[in-house]
Amino acid sequence: MVGREGQGFVLAMETLDLARPGVGAMSIGIAQAAFDAALNYAKERRQFGKLIGDFQTIQNMLADMAMKVEAGRHLVFQAACKLEEGLPFTKEAAMAKAFASDVAMEVTTQAVQILGGYGYIRDYPVEKYMRDAKIMQIFEGTNQIQRLVVAKQLFA
Numbered sequence: 001m002v003g004r005e006g007q008g009f010v011l012a013m014e015t016l017d018l019a020r021p022g023v024g025a026m027s028i029g030i031a032q033a034a035f036d037a038a039l040n041y042a043k044e045r046r047q048f049g050k051l052i053g054d055f056q057t058i059q060n061m062l063a064d065m066a067m068k069v070e071a072g073r074h075l076v077f078q079a080a081c082k083l084e085e086g087l088p089f090t091k092e093a094a095m096a097k098a099f100a101s102d103v104a105m106e107v108t109t110q111a112v113q114i115l116g117g118y119g120y121i122r123d124y125p126v127e128k129y130m131r132d133a134k135i136m137q138i139f140e141g142t143n144q145i146q147r148l149v150v151a152k153q154l155f156a
């Protein structure tokens with residue numbers, strides 16, 4: 001027998017708590033890779049006689065992407081620190097998973113946009129990052145469920 005009789009659901013939920021910071025960390029890794037690819041491309045690609053990174057619109061997109069990746073990373077670190085210290089971390093794990101995977105989806109989509117047509121085809125890695133990001137919003141509890149978990153903790 002694994003664990004105590006009648007406690008299977010609690011054990012399953014605790015296992016999900018443990019896995020969620022990991023999904024958050026994977027999400028931030030994907031987002032960072034997409035951000036790096038987009039930034040490098042913006043420093044190389046020339047259109048209309050300029051680097052696309054000289055266009056303020058592209059700069060603003062990259063600034064938003066950078067802010068969101070850092071914010072997600074801090075939520076993941078916060079959940080991991082609480083876990084390491086043996087403190088309750090259900091809410092932080094759900095926040096880290098949902099926020100980081102939403103960031104991954106948004107940042108990878110923006111990376112595809114910055115690469116334009118090259119973002120959409122397999123010659124560059126960002127289209128794969130975008131597909132990889134999507135599952136992060138779905139498994140280990142969909143992000144709708146993470147929001148239920150966070151809300152339940154808020155009203156506990």
Ligand SMILES: Cc1cc2nc3c(=O)[nH]c(=O)nc-3n(C[C@H](O)[C@H](O)[C@H](O)COP(=O)(O)OP(=O)(O)OC[C@H]3O[C@@H](n4cnc5c(N)ncnc54)[C@H](O)[C@@H]3O)c2cc1C
Binds near residue numbers: 135142145
């Ligand atoms: C590539 C991949 C790998 C996977 N690996 C694993 C694994 O290793 N272990 C494992 O156990 N599972 C795994 N899964 C399953 C995954 O956890 C489920 O697909 C996920 O939990 C969603 O369940 P579902 O597909 O039945 O969607 P459903 O539960 O049918 O949900 C459909 C939609 O309804 C929403 N929804 C459902 N209930 C509510 C609610 N109460 N409130 C608000 N919205 C709701 C969902 O958020 C979603 O948007 C994997 C799935 C994939 C695609």
